[in-house]
Amino acid sequence: MPAKAPTSIGNTEYPQNIKIPANFTIPAGNVFKFQLSLAGFVWYICDTSSSDKWIEDQFRSVYFNSKDDISGFPVSPAAVLDVRNDQYHVLSAIPEHDTSSMIVTVINDAPSSDPTKNYPSELVSVISTAGVGAFSNITYLILTATDGGVPPPKSDCK
Secondary structure, three states, rough: OOOOOOOOOEEEEOOOOOOOOOOOOOOOOOOOOOEEEEEEEEEEEEEEEOOOEEEEEEEEEEOOOOHHHHHHHOOOOOOEEEEEEOOOEEEEEOOOOOEEEEEEEEEEEEEOOOOEOOOOOEEEEHHHHHHOOOOOOOEEEEEEOOOOOOOOHHOOOO
């Protein structure tokens, strides 16, 4: 069966078995709105000028309403990450149903359950929103339960 394009953003079912890092503090009054599943790539470059370590260069991320929707790409994404002028923009991928977007910044992180394999968890603050839809009233994002995304071994950075 071909993938079906979403008409809304987010799965409102509270995620099961998700561990939120203890150092992630969200002010009182904020509540869970929805979850999204992310698939994407992180590109790293070797910084030989000062540290001989890998630094993040580019991100390409697509958000889906559920993990099952990932297999329906490119028809099934609900939102996309667009990096412009060193700002992270999360945009609706379904503008005929939702015109919302947000600009976000990482304010805290925590090691994943397997830091040698998985990208760290992140607490993200929303700087601003625009448009009408699911992202209109979001204030924080928690990125957790990552799978992959770490840089190559430091020994490969020369």
